[in-house]
Amino acid sequence: MSDYHLYLAERDKIDFLLQKGYRINGVLENLSGAFVQFEKEIDEETTTETLHILTAEARKYFSVMMIKQK
Template sequence: MREHQHYLIEREKIDYFIDRGYRIHGITENLSGAFIEFRLKDNKTDEESTEILHIQTPDGRKYFSALLLKQIQTVS
């Protein structure tokens, strides 16, 4: 698979979680890519749902970094 196609799939997965209300809670990077921890808190029950996504492409890392900065700016 070409790298650009791989990036498009990663972006789609990131957008899937963001669109459903998940927020980026943590990031772990290593030589095999970045692992993004998404969390969704249910305000009615106080339960949290956690999902982890593995991002391998440089463009995917740039994309979630931009979303993280936007998320931080909206909280401040």
Template sequence: MSDYQDYMLEREKMDYMMEKGYKIKDVMENLSGAFVQFEKSKDDAVTIHIKTADGRKYFSNLILLQNRSV
């Protein structure tokens, strides 16, 4: 799969979580990518592994947008 296709899949997953009312709670980055934790409530959390550079840029923008709306 191409990097662009990988990025589009990651973006779709992140957009889906945001549409369902999840907020980005935590980000842990390492050499294999970033693990972004989405949380709706204390008992409802999902972690997505973001591997592409464009995916990392995208969730950074989501964090900025999320912080502006608070």
């Protein structure tokens, strides 16, 4: 898979979670990428999802999305 297609897949996963009502709660970056933690509260119960982001473009994308949710 090309880097561009990998970026599109990662962007779609981020958008999917954001559209379902999740918010970015935390980010852990290391040499193997970024682990983005999403959180959603449903009936006083917190659900979390974690995505492993590999591409630099997707890192920029979730950074912009974090700024927008503030």
